[in-house]
Amino acid sequence: MTTRRTALKSLIGASSLLPLLMQSEASAQPAPQPAAKPAGPAPKEWIDPKTGHRVIRVSTEDGSGVLYFYRQAYTPEGDIMVIKAPSGMQAVRLKDWSVSTLLKGKENDLLFMMRTTREAVYAVTDAGEGEAEDRPKTIYAIHVDTKKIRKLGRINGGRITSSNADDTLLLGQVADGAKPLQPKDAASVEKFGQAEYAALGPDGKPLNFAKAKGVRMWERWSQRVPAEIFTLDIKSGDRKVIYKTEDWIGHTQFSPTDPTLIRFCMEGPWHRVDRIKLIRADGTGLTSVHTRTQNMEIFGHEFFSQDGKWIWYDLQTPRGQVFWVAGLELATGKRVWKRMEQNDWGVHFNIAADGVTFASDGGDADMVAHAPDGKWISLLQGETIVDADMSGYDDGLITIEKFKATRLADMSGHDYRLEPNLRFTPDGKWLVYVSNLHGANHVYAVEVAPVKG
Template sequence: MKTNYLLTLSGLLLSFGIHAQTRMATGGQKPMPAAEWIDADTGHKLVRLTPLDGANESFYFHNNPFVKSLGTEGDKMVYYHTSPAGKALYALNLKTHQTEPLTRAFSKVHGEIVARKRREVFYQVGDTVYATHIDSKKTRRVFVFPADFKADITTLNADETQLGGAWGSDAEKEIYRQYPAKKDFFNRIYDARLPRTLFMVSTEGKGQLTKLFTDKAWLNHVQFSPTDPNCLMFCHEGPWEKVDRIWTIDTKTQAVKLIHKRTLDREIAGHEWFGADGKTIWFDHQKPRGETFAVTGTNLKTGAEKSYALTRDEWSVHYTSSADQQIFAGDGGYPTSVAKSSEGHWIYLFTPAGDHFQAEKLANLKMHDYALEPNVHFSPDGKWLIFRANFEGQPQVYAVEIAKSAS
């Protein structure tokens, strides 16, 4: 199935005298009367990238969803589509806006790991890891977790030879079962101090499991460096003001290193991600929690840190950086989040200026329910910010243009 829905929809709308470049309040109508419009509050163009054929969601903020074009066909973005049949991985051509399924629908599926060089997407169904080729759609079974080590993959290393993740004990799984809401399980798991194990699984052959490191701590947020195949980042999960959160492990030597040490009471550092060159780990930084706000980067070689301050309203659930790390973006926040701002509901572009960010509002997410985190990504050409939102009534994937519209 392929749909060039955006072009068709735009043509239909124009035939009714509705112009795609109309200024409208984002989320002011459910659904919006056009697939693209100018945000009335910011003057930036928004485009719905996914068709209104069910719920569609882009990836978590540090998971790469893109593969380069073959010839002139256009870069592709992988995303999740949910229909009555279940949840499937789809690919969207960012040039033509055609969409196509990559996998069949599953009742439960997770993983969302794109291999740019292999042009495969890795995902997990139950205890089995699969890989599907984005162009040929050929699927292979990569690995089956043994009965005594049921775990989940979350990341892929730079040379695409190893998948990584963290295993949790049966006692931890029982806490999740009894207390499925985050507000109920979060402190319980942190306080339990149950063992967790970082691991790798080979992407080739029958797959080989390598156990890297075990600690009686909630090891989480596992990410491989985008450039160093032996550098794996992880966190000590829990209340951020109680943990020195950000760590790395060398998968060859198994040497573990703390990246940022807290220096005052209730300081927090979290939602960490690698810069595109792999030289810096960036993170949300508050000293103390809920009072000052910044994005800080730690140089992995020297340990030197650089911070950019921002205001309470500009704080975002997640941040990200462009390929050259010259500009940043954030997905805003909601009144009950850590910043406690009633005016934080924006997609932001951040430009470093000395020791702070200059912020520009790109899209108004006032009508979005932040129970679904937007998780912003820079597009491969650097001209758009791509995010997910539910202001039309169900989750869809959108792009907002960084340059202001001339209309």
């Protein structure tokens, strides 16, 4: 049987097969150059001339950022949001967007907000050589009001990604000896939060970002290193391994409402992996969320609805041609696929607390072929495709809907090597995201309702 590593060498050497690595069908070309940025500092507030929606700059420091799109960023009461800044961790009061320092120090790695307390969880990695992921870490929580700090636990390696719905367990993942997708140079991490993912095609020319990342993902997928998903009991400190594999795992996350339900993904080339998985905190109930039915069908960037009743994810049937946000209702098994136009696709999607309003953070033409006008923050609202005779509807079959997109913020000047990672505010009135639209990375918010008058 051909090994993954042998297949990789063959794949890179065969130009006819190289597109199988990529999330885009665009031809090989030099890495994209950043769009020209307006001179001067980022404005504090403006009305987007193309959409009529108000945009504000939330962050006060160049180089600020947000949490990954599905990580909890708000207090349970919905009044405070946490963000990252070069000086440390910051708290944003949503009623007036005022920013204050929560904890100084770049060494304090903001992870997420707890579900039941007003505490932000962060990690401090031990000093040493090599990747931070391989070194021990101490996990702390800081109260956003009192600034009181408590130690939650310690791990020998890997990362902590989530706390469960009643904040009794932390969730983590570790891969022993895995090489990084690409060594992270300081400049790239500061700009984009990730490596450059540079790679050459069969002709010796640089690939664009999407294709280069595909090459590096294939390489990492081929490594076959031991990996674990584990829980850490906050009260006792007990570490329990719930899943072991030599596949590449990622995106481990507890349900926001079910203290024992976990979803995670099998990382790698999306057209090859059975990506989205569910498992219980005791290691039972391993199931797949989606089953591929056609070649080059891809699905991923999965997330829970805020009430925990649905799993939603990016689905393309096949890749780069037909675009959906697909959902599985966990209690019933009902499936809904919401169709969108290519230009409304996003690197990530998210959902409001109402359970029906979605948003897309857009993408450039290197990520989605033949989508030259996809650089927008957009609101996505579903419309059921109604037939004259609905009597034959069967919830055991997939229900098809379509999205109506409303563009909120122009992202034409954004370099999508930085993922916007958008999220709704708890009241659903704003979408928060990070952008380099004006040069330096800043956190912005666009108002969902258009400006009156």
